[in-house]
Amino acid sequence: MSFLTLEKLSKVYGDFAAARDIDLNVAKGEFVSLLGPSGCGKTTTLQMIAGLIEPTTGTIMLDGSDITREKPNRRGLGIVFQSYALFPHMTVAQNVAFGLEMRKIAKAERDERVKAMLALVHLAAFAERYPRQLSGGQRQRVAIARALVIQPPVLLLDEPLSNLDAKLREEMQFELRRIQQRVGTTTIMVTHDQAEALSISDRVVVMEQGRMTQVDAPYKLYENPATPFISTFVGKMNRLEGIWRKGAAEVAGIALPAEAGGLAEGAAIAVSIRPEKLVLKTPGQGRIDGTIANRFFLGGSWLFTVETAAGAILVSAPNDGEEPAREGAKVALDWAPASLRIEPLAQGAAA
Amino acid sequence: MSVGRSAATPFWLAGPGALLFLGLVVLPLVLTVILSFHVYDHTTGIKNEFTLAHYAAVFSDEYYLGIFWRTLRLAGLTTLICVLIGAPEAYILSRMRDPWRSVFLLVIIGPLLVSVVVRAFGWSMLLGSTGLVNQALQGLGFDSVRLLYTETAIVIALVHVMLPFMVIPVWTALQKLDPMVEAAAWSLGASHFTALRRVVLPQVSLGMLSGSLIVFGLSASAFAIPGLLGGRRLKMAATLVYDEYMHELNWPLGATIAIIVLVANLVIMLAYNRVIETRARKALG
Amino acid sequence: MQKNGPIALLFHTLVVAFVLAPLVVICLVAFTPENTLSIPTTSFSLRWFREIFRHPDFVASFVNSLWLATLAATLSVAISVPAALAIDRYEFPGRDALNALFLSPLIIPHLVLGVAFLRLFALIGATGSFGWLVACHVVVITPYVLRLVMASFTGLDRSAEQAAMTLGASHWTVFRRVTAPMILPGITGGWLLAFINSFDELTMSIFVTSPQTVTLPVRMYMYATESIDPMMAAVSALMIALTAAAMLVLDRAFGLDKILVGQK
Ligand SMILES: Nc1ncnc2c1ncn2[C@@H]1O[C@H](COP(=O)(O)OP(=O)(O)O)[C@@H](O)[C@H]1O
C-alpha cells in the first residue's frame, strides 16, 4: 500500500528536463534515498514533493489525495534543507516551536512537545542557544527537530549530512536512522554519497540525468546494478569487455571461467566483478596471473591494483594483521565463477 | 607580509594622512566650537569676548526653534517614506533574476553618483507652476497646485536623493539571508505574509535601522534640496547656517547652529551603536 | 518559487519611474528649442548646449572642478594606500583611533565641515586658495577610498604573498609584483568614486570657494537660485551623461553594485 506516490513527475526548464517521468511509490514508515551525482535532478524532485517547485507534468498523491498543486505551507511536510535554513534570530526552542505556533497550538502543549523533541535529538541543554552558537552537527539536529515536531506525514531531507566532516557524518547517519525508526516517519532523503544511501535506507532510488534508473533495496542494488553507471557509482567494480567463447568469457585472448546461459558463441559481453569477490593466491595457483602495481591500506582491508594480461584489476582483501604482498610481487587471482557477472553488450557497443 | 620590521613603520605609513586629518578635521572643529562662544556685534563683527548668548538665542527664539522643528519633521517624514519605499523595493530587487536584478539595482542606486544640484533642479522643473506635474493635472481637468517652494516639494526631492541610502543596507542584509529560510517557514505552515513578518523582517531590521539613521542624518543636514526647492522662506538647518554666514555675516551664530546640528548627529549615531550593542548582547543569550 | 507578484511589479515600476523622472525630464528639456523650460515636442535643438559656451564662468568652473577632483582623488589614494597598509597589517597603539579619525568625515555633516574649514582659513588667511580647497576635498573623500582599499587588503589572499617570498622575492618586489596588482581594482575603484564624489560636492565647497575657485556644482547652485532656464538643463544633462559614462566604466571594471553597496 503506497503512502506517497509520484506519477510521471517532470520538471522542464526551457528545453532542459531537470527531472523526467519520475514514478515512485513509498510505503508508510519507509526510508527512501534519492541517490545520484550532482546535477541529476534530486533536489528538483524533492522540492516538487515539498511544493517549492511546481512540476511541469505529473501528479503527487499523499495518503490518497492529490497534493500536486497544494501550496507548501498547506502540505504539512517536514523539510530539512541542505543549508539547514534555521532562523538565525530565534533560539533553538523558538526555531522548533515555530511550526507549532503556525498551527496555533497552545503554549503549554507547545512547550511540552518542543521539550520532548529536543530530548529526542539530545539537545535539551541547548534550548536557549542561538543557531550560530551551535556546532554543525547540533544545527543539523535542530533542523531535524524543527521538521519532525509538527509530526509531518513525510520527512524530506536534502543532503542533510553533506556539510559535516567525515566522522560526524557517520555518527549522524546512525542518529538519523535512530530518530527515524523511533518516530516512524516516512522519509525521503537526497544524497550523492552512495555509502550513506546504502547504509541507512530501506530502498535506494538511483537517478541519472533527470531519470530514475533503478529502485531497489541497498544490497540488491549493490549485487545487481541495473546499468554500467550504477555498477561503478555504487561501490567499486571491475568491468572488462570481451566475447563469449566455449562457455567462458574471453578478455584480451584470456579465458575467464564464468557461468552464464543463453549466450551465442562469439557474442560481445561485459564482464564485471566486485573487488572483494577476488582472492589473491601464489602465482600459478589461480585462474589468472598478474603483478601488483600498487596497494592501499584502508584500515579494515587492503586494496590492490593487479596488472594482468586481461587489464588492470582491483582486488580487495581483508586485513588479517599480516603484511600482504608488496608492489611488484607476482600473484594469481581466483574467484568463484558464479560471482563473475556477464552481460551481453548491445550490438556495436562493444567497440 | 610585514613590510618592515621597525615599530615606527606604521607611523611613517599613516603619519602624513593623520596629520592632514588632525589639521583639517579636529582643529577646525575645535575652532568652530570656540567661535560659537564669541560675542558678535553687528557693527564691529566678532569680538574677543565670550558668551553663551548664541545658544540661549537659538533655544529661545521662535524663529530658530521653528526651523529646527521643520528640519526634524521633514527629516523624519523623509526617513519614514524611505523605509516604506526602500525596504520593499530592496526585497523585490532581491527576488529578481539576473540580469534584471543588476540592471534595476543600478537604476535605483546609480543616481547616488549624480550631483544633488542636478537632481534638485530636475525636481524643480517637474514641480514648478508650469512643470510637468501641473501640466498633467491640468490635462486631466484638475486645478494646478502649488508644489514648488513647499514642504511637499522638499520631502519628495529628499526621498529621491536618500532612497539609495535605504535600499543599500536593506539589500546588503537581504543578501546575507539564506533564501531557503523563507521556504523553511512556508514548509512549517507559515503564510507568505507571516514568513515575511516573522522571518525576513527581523533579519533586515538592523539594515533598515542603519539606513534610517543615514537617511535621517543626511536629510537633517541637507542643503541643496531645501535651498532650491524650499525657496527663501522655507528654511532648514543647513540653509539657515548658510544665511547666517553669507548674508547676515553673523558667524558665531551660524557656528552655534552648525555645532547643534553636529551634536545632534553624533547623539543619533551613538544611540544607534547602543541599540546594536544591546542587540548583540541579547543575541549572545 | 521566488517570483514577484503583480502588485510587487507595479510597485517596482512606480519606484523606477520616480527615480528616473527628474533625470529623464532634464535630458529632454535640454534639447528644447524654446526659451522656456519645456519638453521639445516638434524639434530638438542644441542651442542651449551652445549657450553654455557663451558663459565662460561655467566653462571655467567645469575645468576647475575637473582639476580639483583629479588632484583630490589622486592625493586621497596616495594617503589611503599606506594608511590602509598600516591599519590592516600592523598592531600599534592608537590604531583604532587612527581608523576612527580617517573615517570621521563620514559622520560629520558636510555643512559643519564647510563652516569649520571657513573658520580655519579665515584665521590663517587661506581663504580662496585652490590648494586648500583641494585639501578640504581630500578630507571629505578619503573615507570612501580608504574603505575600498581596506576591503581589498582584507580580501587579499596572504598566501600568494607568502608564496612569492618563499620563491625568493624581496619585500618590495612582493609588494610591486603581487600585492599591488591584487589591490589595484580597489585602488582604481576608490579613485573613480573619490573623483565623482569630489566633482559633485556642493555643501562643503560652497563655504570655502572664492570667485576664482568656484566649482561647477556651486556655480550651478548659485545660478539656479537666481533663475532657471533651459541652459541649466543642458549643463545638467552633460553632467548626467558624464556620470553615466563613469558609471559604465566603473561597472564594467569592478561591478558598480559592489562599489556602491560597499560605500554606503
Ligand atoms: N531554475 C532552474 N533553471 C534552469 N535549470 C535549473 C534550475 N534549477 C535547477 N536546474 C538544473 O537542473 C538540474 C538538476 O538540478 P538539481 O535538482 O539541483 O540537481 P541535484 O541532483 O544536484 O540536486 C541541474 O542541471 C540544474 O542546473
Ligand SMILES: [Mg+2]
Ligand atoms: Mg541538490
